[in-house]
Amino acid sequence: MMRHLISAADLTRDDAVLILDTAEEMARVADRPIKKLPALRGRTVCNLFFEDSTRTRISFEAAEKRLSADVINFAAKGSSVSKGESLKDTAQTLEAMGVDAVVIRHGASGAPYRLATSGWIDAPVINAGDGTHQHPTQALLDAFTMRRRLIGPDAGLGQGLDGKRITLVGDVLHSRVARSNVDLLHTLGAEVTLVAPPTLIPVGVENWPCEVSYDLDSTLPKSDAVMMLRVQRERMKAAFFPTEREYSRRYGLDGDRMARMPGHAVVMHPGPMVRGMEITAEVADSERCTVVEQVANGVSIRMAVLYLLLGGNEPAVTHPAPATTPATKRSAPASASRIEEK
Amino acid sequence: MSKILIRGAQVLGGEPQDVLIDGSEIAEVGQGLAADGADVVEAGGKILLPGLVDLHTHLREPGREDSETVLTGTRAAASGGYTSVFAMANTFPVADTAGVVEQVYRLGKESGYCDVQPIGAVTVGLEGKKLAELGAMHESAAGVTVFSDDGKCVDDAVIMRRALEYVKAFGGVVAQHAQEPRLTEGAQMNEGVVSAELGLGGWPAVAEESIIARDVLLAEHVGSRVHICHLSTAGSVEIVRWAKSRGIDVTAEVTPHHLLLTDELVRSYNPVYKVNPPLRTERDVMALREALADGTIDIVATDHAPHPHEDKDCEWAAAAMGMVGLETALSVVQHTMVDTGLLTWEGVAERMSWAPARIGGAAGHGRPVSAGEPANLTLLDPAYRGAVDPAGFASRSRNTPYEGRELPGRVTHTWLRGRATLVDGKLQ
Ligand SMILES: [Zn+2]
Numbered sequence: 001m002m003r004h005l006i007s008a009a010d011l012t013r014d015d016a017v018l019i020l021d022t023a024e025e026m027a028r029v030a031d032r033p034i035k036k037l038p039a040l041r042g043r044t045v046c047n048l049f050f051e052d053s054t055r056t057r058i059s060f061e062a063a064e065k066r067l068s069a070d071v072i073n074f075a076a077k078g079s080s081v082s083k084g085e086s087l088k089d090t091a092q093t094l095e096a097m098g099v100d101a102v103v104i105r106h107g108a109s110g111a112p113y114r115l116a117t118s119g120w121i122d123a124p125v126i127n128a129g130d131g132t133h134q135h136p137t138q139a140l141l142d143a144f145t146m147r148r149r150l151i152g153p154d155a156g157l158g159q160g161l162d163g164k165r166i167t168l169v170g171d172v173l174h175s176r177v178a179r180s181n182v183d184l185l186h187t188l189g190a191e192v193t194l195v196a197p198p199t200l201i202p203v204g205v206e207n208w209p210c211e212v213s214y215d216l217d218s219t220l221p222k223s224d225a226v227m228m229l230r231v232q233r234e235r236m237k238a239a240f241f242p243t244e245r246e247y248s249r250r251y252g253l254d255g256d257r258m259a260r261m262p263g264h265a266v267v268m269h270p271g272p273m274v275r276g277m278e279i280t281a282e283v284a285d286s287e288r289c290t291v292v293e294q295v296a297n298g299v300s301i302r303m304a305v306l307y308l309l310l311g312g313n314e315p316a317v318t319h320p321a322p323a324t325t326p327a328t329k330r331s332a333p334a335s336a337s338r339i340e341e342k
Numbered sequence: 343m344s345k346i347l348i349r350g351a352q353v354l355g356g357e358p359q360d361v362l363i364d365g366s367e368i369a370e371v372g373q374g375l376a377a378d379g380a381d382v383v384e385a386g387g388k389i390l391l392p393g394l395v396d397l398h399t400h401l402r403e404p405g406r407e408d409s410e411t412v413l414t415g416t417r418a419a420a421s422g423g424y425t426s427v428f429a430m431a432n433t434f435p436v437a438d439t440a441g442v443v444e445q446v447y448r449l450g451k452e453s454g455y456c457d458v459q460p461i462g463a464v465t466v467g468l469e470g471k472k473l474a475e476l477g478a479m480h481e482s483a484a485g486v487t488v489f490s491d492d493g494k495c496v497d498d499a500v501i502m503r504r505a506l507e508y509v510k511a512f513g514g515v516v517a518q519h520a521q522e523p524r525l526t527e528g529a530q531m532n533e534g535v536v537s538a539e540l541g542l543g544g545w546p547a548v549a550e551e552s553i554i555a556r557d558v559l560l561a562e563h564v565g566s567r568v569h570i571c572h573l574s575t576a577g578s579v580e581i582v583r584w585a586k587s588r589g590i591d592v593t594a595e596v597t598p599h600h601l602l603l604t605d606e607l608v609r610s611y612n613p614v615y616k617v618n619p620p621l622r623t624e625r626d627v628m629a630l631r632e633a634l635a636d637g638t639i640d641i642v643a644t645d646h647a648p649h650p651h652e653d654k655d656c657e658w659a660a661a662a663m664g665m666v667g668l669e670t671a672l673s674v675v676q677h678t679m680v681d682t683g684l685l686t687w688e689g690v691a692e693r694m695s696w697a698p699a700r701i702g703g704a705a706g707h708g709r710p711v712s713a714g715e716p717a718n719l720t721l722l723d724p725a726y727r728g729a730v731d732p733a734g735f736a737s738r739s740r741n742t743p744y745e746g747r748e749l750p751g752r753v754t755h756t757w758l759r760g761r762a763t764l765v766d767g768k769l770q
Pocket residue numbers: 492493494519571572618619
């Protein structure tokens with residue numbers, strides 16, 4: 001494993017599979033009466049949020065607490081981000097306080113990378129979303145959700161998403177979720193197709209390891225999972241598309257369109273959904289929609305990432321009967337035999 | 343000090359010659375000149391060039407003396423081999439009146455390191471709405487002939503047309519910072535493969551090229567000349583080449599950094615590489631070098647843009663745009679143009695001294711290295727190799743993209759009208 005988690009592109013296949021397998025173990029802990037593990041006891045994790053995101057912050061906080069870490073929440077929203085000094089100053093403050101890891105959410109692309117490489121702070125940095133760049137734990141939880149649904153929680157252990165056809169629909173241009181997913185899904189062997197109006201596809205996309213289509217209807221029958229990206233209504237004002245109605249008609253997912261997907265295919269959304277815009281209520285509330293699972297899986301994935309970056313060599317979860325161990329560079333902690341649960 | 347004998351220098355890269363300076367002028371150029379009481383500078387193996395002229399320098403005074411002053415900026419200029427710099431108008435207050443340009447002119451005179459020729463703003467407050475008093479700035483003691491809203495584009499086609507026409511009355515020239523503003527809202531770097539990956543707002547080449555295309559056509563229509571600042575794309579080169587072939591009176595500059603660096607460096611998210619116009623691609627860099635070699639691009643101008651440390655020691659989006667360049671320009675040009683065989687030293691003299699002096703009308707600068715000319719001279723050691731160390735800069739700012747990078751060549755001496763401003767690499 002690397003020291004920081006900045007970009008999904010930095011993950012090798014072995015790293016990614018290890019995280020998914022570890023998350024599977026963490027998910028099993030969540031089913032137990034006592035959900036807490038001692039792995040990060042005595043370690044301090046700071047959730048440094050320069051941008052509002054209650055959902056992501058709560059998910060990280062839950063993960064940290066289940067691993068028994070001490071948690072500091074630092075909401076820097078409204079501070080002088082335009083001047084930029086606050087990132088460096090805050091980092092140095094946290095360094096002086098001796099935090100063991102920083103989870104950072106920032107509106108500026110590259111801020112977590114700067115934090116990890118500028119020498120302002122020594123602790124591992126986990127990117128919880130930066131500008132329109134990356135959101136690696138989101139991509140990991142999405143891949144985890146796909147693997148569980150399309151292969152199975154047990155059958156999926158040790159595996160990637162080889163040959164799975166994943167379609168991402170919506171505002172790719174402004175989406176860190178799309179960038180992270182394309183990188184990670186490609187690493188895991190999936191075939192990714194982006195679908196959007198041409199205005200919402202970045203210039204330079206030709207180097208991405210994926211296909212691009214402007215036509216949703218022809219892509220749906222060839223999809224094992226369809227991920228709808230949030231489309232902000234403000235984009236309309238900047239002429240990315242003419243009207244909300246036209247966007248929905250061409251790129252929204254409704255019941256009719258969902259019916260064109262293969263029977264096993266799932267609908268995903270990173271949330272929060274704009275119902276009526278990119279997804280109808282009928283689809284959002286259907287059995288095939290994984291939005292609620294994605295939230296639960298987010299906690300497991302973040303526990304896995306925190307454990308693997310911070311937990312050292314101690315096993316996180318132990319079982320009397322070890323689960324199958326995948327052949328990875330470093331074995332998943334599931335294979336350990338010591339019982340450490342509290 | 344009255345006489346200096348520069349002995350054995352390769353004048354414009356040619357055969358070794360001696361150059362005798364007497365007072366403020368070159369007295370004699372030839373072989374085997376007698377020292378005859380003159381101070382002798384042994385210049386074997388070194389290249390003697392006319393003092394360099396920079397048509398695009400940000401001296402920051404008045405208003406941002408924390409990043410540079412006329413004094414520190416002209417010291418940096420002398421260190422880099424310059425004897426004349428044109429100071430951009432985007433100061434605080436903006437150099438859009440006779441009063442401000444005269445202040446900058448006077449500060450330049452007082453510094454004594456390098457002549458400072460103020461550039462006047464085209465429009466009041468650089469706002470692109472209303473012409474500044476161009477004639478008053480020209481008639482002032484500063485004698486402004488170059489006008490630019492640099493940092494901002496004169497994007498209104500009518501204002502640009504009027505400015506181009508108006509300055510004809512006194513032989514002025516408008517230097518355009520070509521950046522279509524709507525196409526570059528929120529722009530953070532070159533738009534392309536790297537920006538797509540990094541999630542940084544794109545600054546598309548077309549935002550530069552469309553303005554250049556419009557402006558050369560406007561210049562043709564009204565019969566004016568126009569100068570294009572810091573041309574950065576292969577497409578811009580094509581447009582300027584076409585315009586010149588059509589007889590349009592256009593000149594263009596390229597910065598040293600656009601001759602060497604590409605947007606791949608932005609992957610580091612290190613704001614030292616953040617500049618406007620942004621670093622482009624390898625293909626653009628090669629096109630710019632070729633265009634500078636074949637004369638499509640007339641000159642090298644530094645766009646020396648000092649910023650205090652805190653404006654770069656932050657995340658990319660919050661960082662200021664710009665790089666210092668006066669003290670590394672000649673080394674970068676040697677590296678990218680001379681050592682690659684694209685330009686001779688005489689070609690460097692044309693692009694870094696003669697042509698910029700012609701375009702800007704810098705009296706006494708950009709002259710031949712021959713008897714009777716003002717002794718504005720630069721001596722450099724082309725064999726020198728060393729890593730760039732910003733701690734040694736004379737500039738008040740350190741925002742160089744070359745820190746630690748090995749670049750060839752080193753300016754050892756600069757003379758401004760016979761007065762040594764730099765001796766053995768040390769400011770006098
Ligand atoms: Zn400019």
